[in-house]
Amino acid sequence: MELMLRNQEQILSKIATNDGHGENSAFFDGWKAYDTDPYHPTHNPNGVIQMGLAENQLSLDLVEEWVQKNQKASICTAEGANQFKDIAIYQDYHGLPQFKNAVARFMERVRGNRVRFDPDRVVMSGGATGAQETLAFCLADPGDALLVPTPYYPANDRDLTWRTRVQLVPVICESSNDFKITRDGLETAYKKAQEANIKVKGLLLNNPSNPLGTVLEREALAEALSFINEKKIHLICDEIYSATVFDEPGFVSIAEVVQEYPDCNLDLIHIVYSLSKDLGFPGFRVGIIYSYNDVVVNCARKMSSFGLVSTQTQYLLARMLSDEVFVDRFLAESSRRLASRHGLLSQGLAQMGIGSLKSSAGLYCWMDLRRLLKGPTFEAELELWRVVINDVKINVSPGASFHSSEPGWFRVCFANMDDDTMQVALTRIRKLVIQSISPEANAPRKQCRRSKLEISLSFRRLDEIMMTPHKMSPHSPMSSPLVRART
Numbered sequence: 001m002e003l004m005l006r007n008q009e010q011i012l013s014k015i016a017t018n019d020g021h022g023e024n025s026a027f028f029d030g031w032k033a034y035d036t037d038p039y040h041p042t043h044n045p046n047g048v049i050q051m052g053l054a055e056n057q058l059s060l061d062l063v064e065e066w067v068q069k070n071q072k073a074s075i076c077t078a079e080g081a082n083q084f085k086d087i088a089i090y091q092d093y094h095g096l097p098q099f100k101n102a103v104a105r106f107m108e109r110v111r112g113n114r115v116r117f118d119p120d121r122v123v124m125s126g127g128a129t130g131a132q133e134t135l136a137f138c139l140a141d142p143g144d145a146l147l148v149p150t151p152y153y154p155a156n157d158r159d160l161t162w163r164t165r166v167q168l169v170p171v172i173c174e175s176s177n178d179f180k181i182t183r184d185g186l187e188t189a190y191k192k193a194q195e196a197n198i199k200v201k202g203l204l205l206n207n208p209s210n211p212l213g214t215v216l217e218r219e220a221l222a223e224a225l226s227f228i229n230e231k232k233i234h235l236i237c238d239e240i241y242s243a244t245v246f247d248e249p250g251f252v253s254i255a256e257v258v259q260e261y262p263d264c265n266l267d268l269i270h271i272v273y274s275l276s277k278d279l280g281f282p283g284f285r286v287g288i289i290y291s292y293n294d295v296v297v298n299c300a301r302k303m304s305s306f307g308l309v310s311t312q313t314q315y316l317l318a319r320m321l322s323d324e325v326f327v328d329r330f331l332a333e334s335s336r337r338l339a340s341r342h343g344l345l346s347q348g349l350a351q352m353g354i355g356s357l358k359s360s361a362g363l364y365c366w367m368d369l370r371r372l373l374k375g376p377t378f379e380a381e382l383e384l385w386r387v388v389i390n391d392v393k394i395n396v397s398p399g400a401s402f403h404s405s406e407p408g409w410f411r412v413c414f415a416n417m418d419d420d421t422m423q424v425a426l427t428r429i430r431k432l433v434i435q436s437i438s439p440e441a442n443a444p445r446k447q448c449r450r451s452k453l454e455i456s457l458s459f460r461r462l463d464e465i466m467m468t469p470h471k472m473s474p475h476s477p478m479s480s481p482l483v484r485a486r487t
């Protein structure tokens with residue numbers, strides 16, 4: 001591939017042959033490892049469990065039920081086929097009015113009806129991915145920068161920068177204050193960019209956060225508003241996880257906060273949304289740009305021709321999202337199931353002495369394995385990650401791929417599998433902890449000499465020793481070094 005690419009560099013564009021896709025990272029390597037050896041309870045019980053994918057599959061049965069009962073909403077059923085022709089022909093890039101209305105109402109519903117959204121400001125895109133890129137195009141020129149608090153969603157590097165040639169400048173957030181965004185952090189990043197002669201055009205926030213699962217407090221949003229107004233730069237709020245909140249504190253949208261600050265320049269405010277996480281429809285590629293800036297709405301709408309949502313999908317979703325009884329039931333049940341699954345994982349980890357950041361949203365936990373590292377470096381994080389993927393056989397994503405400023409954090413997704421698979425995954429993680437506290441592993445000189453093969457073998461021995469996941473009590477006494485260090 002490398003050689004092929006080098007030959008192509010002569011004849012293709014610089015963008016097509018550069019690394020802007022970001023796929024040369026552990027984040028994507030983990031997916032590849034899963035793809036070549038996917039876990040299946042009976043066909044491949046020793047395969048890799050995918051915990052690197054933020055997918056919400058927990059409530060899709062409710063959607064399936066709705067689709068069965070509403071055959072008219074699908075134009076490929078006997079009841080709906082009479083609409084086929086009208087839907088299949090060209091539509092303009094404004095989208096179906098009933099779709100934009102339904103999306104605007106749904107976004108309001110998710111925000112507790114505390115805000116109003118104007119359907120005429122709803123612009124479609126191919127997922128939040130397309131929405132991010134369109135906004136970057138509209139707001140910044142090549143070479144300009146957007147500030148992004150760390151840790152952040154790895155594909156931001158591709159989505160906002162690859163084709164636009166905009167840059168991302170990290171705003172460093174640390175575990176010492178639970179990765180909260182501070183005014184100091186924002187000012188420091190802004191100043192650094194200025195010193196490097198980089199023009200900062202905006203701040204990108206992701207609320208609730210991927211990978212942290214935390215929500216931004218009202219005060220933090222107000223601080224961000226004050227910052228961007230003072231600097232006269234844009235604020236993009238990626239609120240793609242807004243309905244994945246399952247606990248207190250709840251979600252506060254930037255749309256609510258701007259209402260409370262009449263001096264805020266609304267031309268600077270833009271929301272990115274999508275149905276990929278809240279409803280669990282990433283395959284439908286429904287992305288939304290909601291901008292308060294008329295020129296951005298206008299331009300983004302023209303650009304949306306590059307990534308329109310299929311009219312068939314718009315038609316189906318217009319009906320589904322207008323069914324308020326369904327929407328209310330779905331949102332309540334989805335939140336309940338996410339809470340329960342999050343509890344299973346975070347408590348399971350806590351019982352083995354593994355901490356995770358306290359969170360109230362998202363489809364993942366931000367797991368703290370700092371004490372399992374050989375040293376406080378990203379090399380050590382990568383080394384541990386390799387053991388986790390190759391020997392423990394779960395794909396979790398290392399903090400480095402989220403631009404974490406501290407090595408040792410890993411994102412573990414929990415909503416893309418069933419309860420049984422989660423139990424198998426927890427058993428495997430428990431093995432990792434046992435392995436790390438075995439006398440062999442604790443003797444540094446010996447450990448240095450152990451080859452990768454030996455580590456694999458010892459995992460295999462553990463496999464033999466350990467019972468099936470269900471027989472192994474989550475309360476098994478275990479004197480993990482993490483427990484010791486914490487108590």
Ligand SMILES: Cc1ncc(COP(=O)(O)O)c(C=O)c1O
Pocket residue numbers: 054126127128129130153206210238240274275276282286287
């Ligand atoms: C924070 C964040 N923004 C954007 C996206 C892209 O979403 P979509 O599938 O709608 O393109 C993701 C997907 O994981 C995400 O986590």
